[in-house]
Amino acid sequence: EVQLVETGGGLIQPGGSLRLSCAASGFTVSSNYMSWVRQAPGKGLEWVSVIYSGGSTYYADSVKGRFTISRDNSKNTLYLQMNSLRAEDTAVYYCARILGYCSGGSCYRGVLDAFDIWGQGTMVTVSS
């Protein structure tokens, strides 16, 4: 069964650090584009970061320089290291597989299509 399971959320003080994990089953993380998406309480979805199969990483401006996306191929697991946390980072964090765009037999590196597999989310609360 294709599945993503996030862990690592919790209550953390402003300025603190937290690492989220996302264990995948049924497919290989390193062969896919993987992403983190967050949702503040009562708010909409916000894209956070993506890591390509080749290892390149990209971030939303709101987290650039503070968050780091990575993966452990041996554990088939995606991570999000979050540093210098702020109250506005409070959200449910989802990991998701994001498809790259392919057409006519060609795939266009770095062109992002749709999030087809989602985890159940893990809650991060930043508060003193």
Add this chain to the structure above:
Amino acid sequence: QSALTQPASVSGSPGQSITISCTGTSSDVGSYNLVSWYQQHPGKAPKLMIYEVSKRPSGVSNRFSGSKSGNTASLTISGLQAEDEADYYCCSYAGSSSVVFGGGTKLTVL
């Protein structure tokens, strides 16, 4: 990157059709046929309903359809059912290895 614009809420009666709009700019929706739509029930993870403007993943009802004109994409749900009551989000590729979501639309089935 600013969020795409969706109506906060829409409603319809069972059996009716509704359409949710998603307005972006020439830098995202207008430039790429890479608009996707997600359904989210309370306390649940989002579910992909439409990708590449109008394509349906396997298992998604054909009551869901998508289209795009210029900088605005649309999701239409026909034959509304009680189970369709949920939040709906659009999303577009925005270039430079980024995507942008809409603010979300709450669908109420009357």
